[in-house]
Amino acid sequence: MFPLRDDRPTFTPPIVTTLLIVACAFVFFHELTLDEFSRNEFIAQYGTIPARLHVSTLLTALFLHGGWSHILGNMLFLWAFGRSLEDALGHTRFLVFYLACGLAAGITHVVFNYFSLIPTVGASGAIAGVMGAYLIKFPRARIHTIVFIFVFFTTTDVPAAFILVYWFVTQLFSGYGSIAHTHVTDAGVAWFAHIGGFVTGMILVQLMPVRARYFPRGDYNW
Numbered sequence: 271m272f273p274l275r276d277d278r279p280t281f282t283p284p285i286v287t288t289l290l291i292v293a294c295a296f297v298f299f300h301e302l303t304l305d306e307f308s309r310n311e312f313i314a315q316y317g318t319i320p321a322r323l324h325v326s327t328l329l330t331a332l333f334l335h336g337g338w339s340h341i342l343g344n345m346l347f348l349w350a351f352g353r354s355l356e357d358a359l360g361h362t363r364f365l366v367f368y369l370a371c372g373l374a375a376g377i378t379h380v381v382f383n384y385f386s387l388i389p390t391v392g393a394s395g396a397i398a399g400v401m402g403a404y405l406i407k408f409p410r411a412r413i414h415t416i417v418f419i420f421v422f423f424t425t426t427d428v429p430a431a432f433i434l435v436y437w438f439v440t441q442l443f444s445g446y447g448s449i450a451h452t453h454v455t456d457a458g459v460a461w462f463a464h465i466g467g468f469v470t471g472m473i474l475v476q477l478m479p480v481r482a483r484y485f486p487r488g489d490y491n492w
Contacts, residue, residue: 272343272416273350273433274425278408280357286365287352291345294393297333298341317389320380328376329369334391344393350413351397351404351430358407358480367474371399371467378466395463399471405434406472407480438468 301309316330335341356364375395383390404411411430416423 272346273413273428274346274416275350275414276354276408276430277412277414277427278354278357280353282357282361284349284353284356286361286368287348287356290352290368290393291348294333294335294341294345298335301334313389313391317391318376318379319389320383320386322387323380328373331376331389331391332369332372332393332396335393336391340392344397348393348397348400351400354408354411355400355403355475359475359478360481363478367403367471367478368396368400370474371402371471372396374470375399375460375463375467379460379463382462383460390460390463392460394460395467398464398467399474401434401437402468402471403475405431406475438465 301312304312313334313336316327317334318327318331335344352364352368355367359367372393372395375398376390379390379395409431412427413430413433414425415428415433416425417428
């Protein structure tokens with residue numbers, strides 16, 4: 271399933287969401303201009319390496335991606351779930367929230383992979399936080415989604431709660447399963463970063479104020 275957009279009415283343009291997507295795209299296209307050696311060096315310098323942790327890389331790694339499917343999938347999820355959350359929190363608070371979830375996701379990954387020398391990159395942890403917050407704030411929303419059936423695909427509206435709970439459960443089981451493997455065999459996906467970001471988003475969004483216009487709206491389920 272690939273989410274495209276939600277059915278929530280928004281009142282302000284998704285400025286921060288758009289700028290985050292543009293920033294990630296800019297960095298990714300810069301990566302494409304590098305030769306293989308320079309690209310690996312770039313990722314090693316700005317990605318998060320648990321065994322040689324530089325705190326700044328917990329943030330810089332959020333803007334790096336490892337391939338087309340990585341960045342396209344992440345940006346699709348950010349666009350689908352980020353716009354309504356940004357509208358509710360406001361631009362500045364949403365940016366703070368996004369970066370805080372990314373930091374929490376990175377720290378979680380480091381804790382569970384303390385001796386790993388493999389760079390971790392991607393906005394997945396921060397976007398997981400957005401998804402966790404969305405589940406709390408908009409549990410009755412519906413997401414216009416691409417659904418694949420064998421070799422065919424169609425679009426349909428799927429309850430946001432179903433997509434988000436399903437996604438989190440798969441991350442949880444994948445994360446616990448990865449404990450039995452080495453950091454080499456499971457280097458492809460930072461499962462625990464996703465879990466850490468998701469849970470942080472669920473908690474943090476309940477501590478942050480929302481825009482006043484949302485308070486009278488009972489259908490938002492705050």
